[in-house]
Amino acid sequence: MNLTRLSLREISGNRFRSWVVVICAFLVAGFALATFLIAQGAGNSLRLSQERLGADILVVPEGTERKIEGALLMGSAAQVRMPAVNLELIGQVPGVEIATPQLYLMSMTDSDCCSVPDMFMVAYDSATDFTVEPWLEKELGRQLRVGQSVGGTYVFVPPGDEDIKLYGYHLSLEGNLEPTGSNLDATIFFTFETAYAMGETSLIEAGQPLIVTPGLISSVLVKVADNADIAQVATAIKQAVPGVSPITSPNLFDSFRDEIAGQRLAMTGILAVVLVLSFALIVLVFSMMMNDRRREIGVLRALGATRGDVLRSLLSGATVLGAAGGVAGVFVSGLVLYFFHARLTTALGFPFKFPSIPGLVFLVVLGLAVALAGVVLAAFVPVYRISRQEPANSMRE
Amino acid sequence: MSMVSLRSATKTYEGAKNGAAVTAVDGVNIEVEHGEFLVITGRSGSGKTTLLNIAAGLVRPTSGEVYFDGSDLWKLSDAEQSRLRSERIGFIFQFPSLLPSLTVLENVILPASFTGRDGSAARAAELLDLVGLADKHRAYPRQLSAGQQQRVVIARALINEPSVLFADEPSSDLDEQTEREIMGLFKQIHGEGAMTILMVTHTGQLVSYGTRAIDMAAGRIVKS
Secondary structure, three states: OOOOHHHHHHHHHOOHHHHHHHHHHHHHHHHHHHHHHHHHHHHHHHHHHHHHHHHOOOEEEEOOOOHHHHHHOOOOOOOOOOOHHHHHHOOOOOOOEEEEEEEEEEEOOOOOOOOOOOOEEEEOOOOOOOOOOHHHHHHHOOOOOOOOOEEEOOOOOOOOOOOEEOOEEEEEEEOOOOOOOOHHHEEEEEEHHHHHHHHHHHHHHHOOOOOOOOOOOOOEEEEEEEOOOOOHHHHHHHHHOOEEEEHHHHHHOOHHHHHHHHHHHHHHHHHHHHHHHHHHHHHHHHHHHHHOOOOHHHHHHHHOHHHHHHHHHHHHHHHHHHHHHHHHHHHHHHHHHHHOOHHHHHHHHOOOOOHHHHHHHHHHHHHHHHHHHHHHHHHHHHHHHHHOOOOHHHOOO | OOOEEEEEEEEEOOOOOOOEEEEEEEEEEEOOOOOOEEEEEOOOOHHHHHHHHHHHHOOOOOEEEEOOOEEEEHHOOOHHHHHHHHHHHEOOOOOOOOOOOHHHHHHHHHHHHHHHOOHHHHHHHHHHHHHHOOOOOOOOOHHHHHHHHHHHHHHHHHEEEEEEEEEEEEOOOOOOHHHHHHHHHHHHHHHHHOEEEEEOOOOOOHHHHEEEEEEEOOOOEEEE
């Protein structure tokens, strides 16, 4: 019979207090993992979304910056239009290497016109595009034809169907892009020609037609020349083209960055509160446990247990409880984040992408470590105190 | 060289009684020789339990020195003190001191786990046989009577074949018949080997079991 086994038996013999410690560890680990995952995942989403667009500057109608960012990241409706002539003006600005237009459309909710409701649709110009075309070149070795599309990682043909029906128009899905964790994963891309064809079909096939007016676009994506300064080119665009707002890539999704920073702060605050309350509760629980076991610990010391033996034995009990609660906490937290990802994204107001497996393992271990360290440190205070007592004092009533 | 030696041992508890200091043991000098069975008597609060705890190294005296077989106890490290307690000292406490989550056999073996000696299970079985509890190995302390529990404590105290046995009121909560049986066990243990025994009791009748007796009052030895 070693002292660690004795300590574990004590745990099973004192279920209520053990459960309190397990629940504290559960909450700390769960909140820690959620905080780390959401904070890091949001950053990843923004970075990958930026990379997906591949633009140095995104030019949008003035005053619609937030709307466009929201459409790209969250899929919120953005019926934003500006004259296509702006494309030519932007293309003439010194330092602009490529300028390519995009048109943002939305499929409809609760309508039999569309087999996929609320889908964000992006029409692009295949001649100048640098967002989808490089991927098409690499994966399909060709451009999209009229009636063809590619989707984000979550776009799929509805089960039982052969293609995706939007506004009564049948689109084939030619492939899926890599995940970004943002709404771009649920976005479908096709050419302007397809958009016009869809608009024409919708006049006959859909109850509410899709209006695609030639000569109007939603945004212009700009790549600047190698020797040009992005900020200077953006300023030049602003001066040359009235009524537009150029967003440089470092500043793209800035409004979301602020929101993410705020939410991260709030979540860190909640985590700190949970940690402090749990710490206090565990100190209290272990103080009560130590008080109840004072005499027993005195007896153990009298029989030959060293201070170190007592400390290790009692802390091993705390470690087992912390690990049990911590593992359960990260497991449940992970499941909730995974299965309620879409709802959480809507509730938080920004997207977050799960990290790669090694990254996820690191965050899980970090969450567990926070819980375990919290429990062991909290237990250490009363355990250390009693382990330092003289045996006779521990045994006194 | 004495087995246990206390020199001017004093123990004062600060703020123990209405904030005032209480001197439980007051400048006691005592030499306990190898193989001696010393009975310490005295009324409640006379300081006899504190004296026993000081002699066993369970509490540090406020002043004075404590020697165990020539070693100054309080110059030893915690690990050395613990090793000495597990290998050379057996304890019998006044209160129920068995661990409730362990079986009788596990309780008896417990001190052996600190020394790492082999064959402790067989030795524990022998001792339980000696104290008349051969059929209670798997029982838990709560399933035993007070007398049976105290017999298990005696078996536990003997598991590491200690040089000295410290017993604090070992029969205080027992009926007369059980007390006689327990004291008979002590007599037997003392008679069988060269074990030194220090026993505290408030019952003057038990003095006859020892080879020497001292009487305490107000923290001092008043009769030797």
